[in-house]
Amino acid sequence: MLRLAASLDEIERGPVGRALTGGSFLTWCMTPRLVGTVHFGRRDTRDAHALGRLYSIVRHVELRPPLRRVVDGRALKGVDDDAWDYMMTVVTQHADGMRDLFERQAVIVEPNIHGARNAALLPAFGPIDQFRVFTDADEAYRWADPDDGPAAHDAVRALLDELDTTGDVAARARAWVAAHLRTARIAPCAVALGVSTRSLQRHLTAAGLTFRAIVAAERVAAAQVRLVHGAAKIDAIARDVGCSSASQLSVLMRRAGLKRPSDERAGRRGR
Numbered sequence: 001m002l003r004l005a006a007s008l009d010e011i012e013r014g015p016v017g018r019a020l021t022g023g024s025f026l027t028w029c030m031t032p033r034l035v036g037t038v039h040f041g042r043r044d045t046r047d048a049h050a051l052g053r054l055y056s057i058v059r060h061v062e063l064r065p066p067l068r069r070v071v072d073g074r075a076l077k078g079v080d081d082d083a084w085d086y087m088m089t090v091v092t093q094h095a096d097g098m099r100d101l102f103e104r105q106a107v108i109v110e111p112n113i114h115g116a117r118n119a120a121l122l123p124a125f126g127p128i129d130q131f132r133v134f135t136d137a138d139e140a141y142r143w144a145d146p147d148d149g150p151a152a153h154d155a156v157r158a159l160l161d162e163l164d165t166t167g168d169v170a171a172r173a174r175a176w177v178a179a180h181l182r183t184a185r186i187a188p189c190a191v192a193l194g195v196s197t198r199s200l201q202r203h204l205t206a207a208g209l210t211f212r213a214i215v216a217a218e219r220v221a222a223a224q225v226r227l228v229h230g231a232a233k234i235d236a237i238a239r240d241v242g243c244s245s246a247s248q249l250s251v252l253m254r255r256a257g258l259k260r261p262s263d264e265r266a267g268r269r270g271r
Contacts, residue, residue, distance in 0.1 A: 001017065001155060002017060002018065002019045002028050002030060002152075002155040002156065002158075002159055003017060003018055003019065004018070004019050004020070004021065004159065004162075004205075004206055004207075004208060005018045005019065005020050005208060006205050006208065006210075007020075007208065007210075008020060008050060008053055008054070008208075011027075011029075011054070011057065012053075012056075012057060012060075014060075014062060015029040015035075015057050015060055015062060015063065016029050016030075016031065016032055016062045016063070017029070017030070019156075019159055020050075020054075020208050021159075021163060021207050021208045022046070022047040022050050022051075022208065023041065023044065023046065023047050023174075024039065024040055024041040024042060024043045024044070024047045024076075025037055025038065025039055025040070025043075025047055025050075025051060026038040026040075026156070026159060026160065026163065027051070027054060028152070028155075028156060028159070029057075029063075030148055030151070030152040030155065031145075031148050031152075032062055032063050032064040033063070033064050033065075033066075033067055033068055033145070033148075034067070034068050034069075034070075034144065034145045034148050034149065034152055035058075035063075035067055035068070035069050035070075036069055036070035036071060036072070036144075036152065036156070037051075037069075037070075037071055037072070038072040038075070038156065038160065039071070039072065039073045039075070039076040040075035040076060040077075041075070041076070041077055042077045042078045042079070042080065043076070043078070043079040043080060043083045043084075043087075044080050044082075044083050044221075045080065045082045045083045045086060045258075046217055046220075046221070046256065047083070048079075048082075048083035048084075048086045048087050049086065049256060049257040051087070051090075052086065052087065052090040052257070055090060055094045055098070058098060058101055059097075059101075065100075065101045065102075065103075066100065066101060066102060066103035067101060067102050067103065068102070068103055068104055068105075068144045068145045068149075069102055069104075069105040069106070069144065070105070070106045070108070070140055070141055070144045070149070070152070071105060071106070071107045071108065071131075072108040072137065072140075072156075073107065073108065073109055074108055074109060074110050074137075102130065103130060104130040104131070104132070104143070104144060105130060105131035105132070105144070106131070106132060106134055106140035106141065106143050106144040107131050107132065107133045107134065107140075108133075108134050108135070108136075108137050108140045109133060109134075109135060110135065111135040137153060138150070138153065141153040162206060163206070163207065169193065169195065169200065169203040169204075169207075170203060170204055170207040170209055170214075172193050173189055173193065173200065173204065173211070173214055174214055174217075174218060176189050176192050176193065177189065177211075177214050177215055177218045178218045178221075178222065181215075181218060181219055181222055181240075181241045181242040182239075182240075182241075182242040183242070184215045184218075184242060186200065186201070186211040189211070215242070216252050216255070216256070217256065219241040219242050219243060219249070219252060220249075220252050220253055220256050220258065222240075222241045223237055223238070223241045223243075223249055223252075223253070223261065224258075224264065226240065226241070227261055227264050227265040228264075228265065234246045234249070234261045234262060234265075237249070237261070238261075246261060249261055
C-alpha cells in the first residue's frame with residue numbers, strides 16, 4: 001500500500017510506504033527496494049527543485065540497495081529550460097555517489113515518436129544503470145520487481161485515480177491564488193472553488209500541498225517573471241506579489257532553492 005505524504009519532509013523522515021506528488025510528478029517508495037516516479041505535464045523549476053531534494057533519499061536507512069525503479073513518462077509533455085538546467089546540475093553532482101545503487105530501472109513511454117523522445121529524456125533524470133524501455137506498464141512493473149511490481153502498479157494507479165479529482169482542485173486553487181496574490185486567503189479561495197475550507201485543505205493535503213505553500217510558490221513564480229522582464233524596484237515587486245517586504249520575498253525565494261532577488265535578476269539577464 002502507498003499513502004500520500006503531506007510534505008517532502010515526511011518522505012525524508014521515512015520513505016517506505018509513502019508517495020509524494022507535485023505539479024508534474026508522483027514519486028513513490030513501495031518497499032525498501034522498489035521505488036519509482038510518474039512524470040506528467042510540463043516540468044517547471046518548482047518541481048525540479050523538489051525532485052532534486054529526493055536524490056538524497058536513495059541512501060535513506062530504510063532502503064536496501066541495490067534498488068529497483070520504475071519511471072513512467074507517458075504523460076510527460078516537456079521540461080522548461082531552467083528546470084532542465086537545474087536537473088542536469090543535480091544529476092551531475094550526484095552521478096558518482098549513486099553509481100551501482102540501482103539494480104534495474106524500467107522506463108515506460110508511449111509507443112510513438114513522443115515516446116521515443118521521452119525514452120532518451122527520462123534516463124537523464126536519474127541514474128542510468130541497467131535501464132530498459134517499455135511501452136506496456138504491466139510488463140515494466142513485473143520486470144522491475146517480479147514479486148512486488150504488480151502490487152506497486154495497482155497502488156500507483158489508485159493514487160493517480162485519486163489525484164485526478166484532487167489535482168483538479170489543486171490546479172484551480174493555484175490559478176485562484178495567482179490571480180489574488182496580494183490578498184490570497186484560504187477561506188475566500190474555498191468559496192470561489194465551491195468547496196468548504198476543510199474540503200479544500202483535504203484535497204491539498206492529498207496532493208502533498210498546503211495552501212500556504214501554494215501562496216509562497218505562486219508569489220515566487222510571479223516575482224521571477226517581474227525580476228527578469230520588468231524594471232520595477234525589488235521592494236515594489238515584493239509588494240506587488242503580496243510580500244510585506246523585499247526581505248520576505250528573499251526568504252521565500254531562498255526556501256524555493258533560488259538566489260536572492262537581486263542575484264536572480266542579474267543572473268537571468270546575463271544569460
